[in-house]
Amino acid sequence: MEYLLLIYGEESKVPAREGPEHEKIFAEYIAFTAEVREKGIALGLNPLEPVSSTKTVRVRNGSAETTDGPFAETKEQLAGYYHLECKDLDEAIAYAARIPGARWGSIEIRPIRTLNPPTVGRGGDPAPSA
């Protein structure tokens, strides 16, 4: 199954923007990213620019309105994501728990809905469907 691991956090709570602490976290992200890539399970991943650079677009009555900032005024903002192929939710949870941002923010796990014919899973224990 495919999962989006969405990294949320308060931008003000990120431990450090620079200095040794920042470098340590950066190195952890590099290592984690390398690992999921080597395993061949990373289908996509990206950090995102801060919310100050965000625009939101809505089309109402045929015309587009653009506003500054994110769609929802929430405390935690989306800071990046990993798009992973995991055998089941437990595996996705295990990866999510290892993302450094989970320590000060939170990781939302969203299963990706399959519209095309599903591919055969990677084996192991099957997930029953409903």
Added chain:
Amino acid sequence: MNSLPAAKVNAAIDLVVRESWSQTLSALVYRIRDFQLSEDVLQDAILSAWKSWPNKGIPNSPQSWLYQTALRKAIDQIRRRENFESKRPQIEILHELESEKRNEDSDTEIPDERLRLIFTCCHPAIEKRSSVALTLRAVCGLTTKEIARAFLDQESTLGQRLTRAKRKIRDAGIPYRVPPPELWEERLESVLSVIYFIFNEGYQASSGEALLRVDLCEEAIRLARILTQLAPTATEASGLLALMLLHHARHASRIDENGEFIPLEYQDRSLWNRAEIEEGDAILKSSLSKKSVGPYQIQAAISALHAKATDWESTDWIQIERLYETLHRLQSSPVVRLNQYIAISMIDGPQAGLTLLAQLAEPLTSYQPYHAAKADLRRRLSQIPEALASYQTALKLTSNQAEQKFLQHRIHTLEG
């Protein structure tokens, strides 16, 4: 062939459904990998039994018959599904299912996958109340109607809840498995909390309503028994089973004939079920001997001390106080402290208890038993106006009728 009397067929079907529902379902989900379809085809197979057994006779192994009939229905259903051609995993499953030789009347071995079923129903990603409903449906075999009635819910609401939970298992990819060692403890805790929730729902139901309700306490005990059979090394599962048996043994003495709650102190101990106490105590001793102590075993040990005491005063309060201290170390909570301080008040007197209770005023400000305990200590110290005030606070905090009656009674006595 002569047709069988309806009563005999009814009895055979009731028996096989009661005894083998969960095991059959667990095996079907494992084979078909589709929770909803497995439940539907098993239900269908039961209907087929109603039609066919009166004429064809009761099969040698009713459970095998149901299992095989359900599997065949599943194959039909998968074949008939729209866009079936494009669904490779389903074709694979179908191929597996069809390649087996089957004989409906043979006593084929049906695998017991109930442990997978239990862990899947109680996966922490499923909301607690949904896990509760799903477990009662899949593992206990209660009908949607029975579960709805047990929780005073609408049947349609509950049906939706069940459907959503099953859809979540599929869409979120919740695995159908017994958790690996590194997840075992966390997942077992999730299962135990679901079982204990079911028990407490049943335990707190007041007597009037309880008459109409499925006995959730008994269902919870049954679940814990299944779990301890399937996972004999899980000492906390045994601890929970012991705890529930020890509580349940006292249930006849908790509510009087007017529906008023009776605290442990005033319960008629001759009404306690000695056999259940003995059983709970024996299970607890055996699990404690495995030296892997956890919160459920400690709570069971406390309950066992109460169950074995001849009266409130001669209870082994010193041991109880120590057990609460240990429990607090494992699972720190102001409620555990409250119980520990009540034990201390029995050792060192009500004033000592009252002084300690003051430390809990903030975290337990809206916790009914805290105010009831405080009221009781003040009553024992003859501080009548203060006691009354605390009883009034407690009364405002409970919606349970039996507790309300008890508190009103107390207020009435003190005022009188």
